[in-house]
Amino acid sequence: MNELLNILLMAPQGKGQGGAWGSFIMLFAIIIIFYLFLIRPQVKKQKEVRTFRSSLNKGDKVLTVGGIYGKITDIKDTTITLEIADNVRIKVDKSGIIKDSTGLEEKK
Structure with missing residues (x-):
């Protein structure tokens, strides 16, 4: 048991995850993609339907x-x-x- 603990304590430490900026950039990119491909076309379609119904x-x-x-x-x-x-x-x-x-x- 003591030997296992010594091996674990002597194991090399891994590097960190590269920083928070990479995560923020990926999150921002996902939000932009959702906006461009999902939200924006839906808003455009709703606007067309609203103008059609008001012109009846x-x-x-x-x-x-x-x-x-x-x-x-x-x-x-x-x-x-x-x-x-x-x-x-x-x-x-x-x-x-x-x-x-x-x-x-x-x-x-």
Whole structure:
């Protein structure tokens, strides 16, 4: 037991981990990569969706999140009334509108 303790105490000491600056640089690089590849494109997409929803007008043909095609008949602050068939109207939240379906319905 005493010999094992002497061997461990006489073992050469290893060098430190190179300093804290290397760790900070790597952490900073990871944050920059996340920003460029994940956060920035998502913010850009949200801005496009927000401008699309604010530019909606009566008579526009749209597609909802649930896959319902309709024509806008009334717009309020947070809700939109869609006519999905003759005399069939539904009220949906503005966040439920995905995109303009003018070209989509004609392709079918």
